[in-house]
Amino acid sequence: MIKISRAKLTDGRVVDIDIENKVITKLQTSTGKPTADAIDAGSKLLLPGLVDLHTHLREPGREDSETILTGSKAAVAGGFTAVSAMANTNPVADNAGVVEQIYRLGKEAGLIDVQPIGAVTQGLNGEKLSEMGAMADSIAKVRIFSDDGECVSDPLIMRRALEYVKIFNGIIAQHAQEPRLTVNAQMNEGIVSARIGLPGWPAVAEEAIIARDILLAEHVQSRLHICHLTTAGGVELIRWAKARGIQVTAEVTPHHLLLTDDLVENYDPIFKVNPPLRTQKDVMALREGLAEGVIDIVATDHAPHPAEDKDCEFHAGACGMLGLETALSIVVKTMVQSNLMSWADLVNRMSITPAKIAGYKSQGQDIAIGMPANLILIDQEKSWKVDKNLMKSKSKNTPFHGTELPAVVTDVFHEGEQVMKNGEILDKGTSQNE
């Protein structure tokens, strides 16, 4: 049994809880004094574990940049108790065999729930549907399908995919990028790209696909999820679709809530990401959209890359940034400290709603008796300085190196077991590949 005393909930209550057999067995108002043999939370916040619907764990195929074990550790360090692993591995997660392998490796790592996402099309080639039914029926019970990294750009394939996943109440997560409008694209198309001479990646390339796909989702009455929204125009389209009752959800990444395209000015590929960093106007629209709930969730798009893929000229650099370990702090900085959202809203956008979209029953639940004990403790008074050399991820490509950020995740409980204690990940003695 694990006891936690003096934990503060987002509604202001301070409680003592007991955890037994993966669930919360007791919850009562704290006397104000620490209980004997309990973990004393002091004034720390107790939240349900965070859930990330967009993580690149790189295994199988690119174990030089991340493995399911190192990615799980990064997730724990960031306060996540569940992540959805994107399908663009090598081999691609486009069949039951690969998704079951990822699922099993996640179980072996044993730190969080690792739930594979299946590819929409075979080999992410955008041409033929992958066996989504077989992936849905596998032990991994896949429900989210995405070709992320690539856009399902053929409108007919997208229509068929949206229709087909209705069989098992699946959802298509679209990486919205019109390929013809982004040939050789390197950064947001605008004032900065004109000046520094990098080929532009126009907002319309993202918005055109979003517009098309919400209309397709309406037509076939299916569920659509838009990955990493980055433009003010995209927020407007989602708002419009929701007002029409279309079943669309959308995510925003922490980096798109904070960083802007002028950072690319020095051509450092650490700021190269797909979709690209946009303008301050877009950043403000994304924050408002998230606060309002037009954007449903925050998702990290955690994308580890080895050093050599960033230590080069901008054109040659790989797209993507680490996200798991800094996500919570960036959302606190951009949304909570700016008074756009409360901590309860943060829990909604980073735990409750993502779990709902994905159908993760044991995640994103209320903190109450009988509920699954996927929980985290956060010291909201403390801040920390991001050091790329101290990341739990196998890679170092964070754009926030050297930045002071608010809120420190101190303790993480997964299925009733403590997996992080005072910032230290508890070694489970696994022999698995790092």
Next chain:
Amino acid sequence: MISGHLLSAEDLTKESALGLLATAKELAAITDGPNKKLPTLRGKSIVNLFFEDSTRTRISFESAAKRLSADVINFSAKGSSVSKGESLKDTAQTLQAIGADAVVIRHSASGAAKRLADTHWIQAAVINAGDGTHEHPTQALLDAFTIKQHLRSSENDLTGVRILIVGDILHSRVARSNVILLTKLGATVTLVAPPTLLPVGVSNWPVEISYDFDKEIANCDVVMMLRIQLERMNDSFFPSAQEYSKRYGLNSSRLRKLSKSAIVMHPGPMNRGLEISAESADDLKSVIIDQVKNGVAIRMAVLYELLGGAPIGAQR
């Protein structure tokens, strides 16, 4: 005097640019005389690092370096794919080991020169000889030199000079550097191009924009034609070479509309018959050959200032 690197025309102030033009003029006067060579940079190694073919630019830098008695190493890395990003870093580290004092770099990736200067790959002075679709600052300097030579020899800057830059602005490093430098020197710049060949963010530039060459041509002192890459046609930037040439080419009828004192420029290499007719290229108004000649003088001045040559007077 300039110091450090020359990566962008933004690195120059009006004063430092005018200083470079004056240095170039002085160096040209000396090396045009009986002693073609100055000992100034004896013992210095200058590497021409060309990831893209450009015989003209390379020869110009090579000739400038040799007239200052520097050792020149030509490193042609053409064919190294930019998708294999290590190559620039690896090459830079090799050059560092060799002990290069300056690297003149031409690369197809915008920002390649800046990366070379910002990273710890190499310590040498970096001179941008054209990076992707970004900048080509020595071209802008030689253009300013040529304009001054023909139109403003007695005055300091280019105040009041009206300049048209015509053609593929979107992909042109020559246009970017020239817009920055020429406006800094007081000139008025109008960009003439079809909308497909203008960057979306051009509204922020200190220039006028026109789609109509015929409307602008009578009211300028300089018309600078840019090279059109034929592959732009296949990418539907314009319907056909004929249509482009008709609307945006400098043909004989447009040549006749130019004012009496106006000059015609082109950074080369020219597509005769596409953006410029043979007649225009060879007309008395054309200063294209002067541009080539002045290129050597400008590059001497840049190398001279960056590598810390002794005061010019002491060389005589």
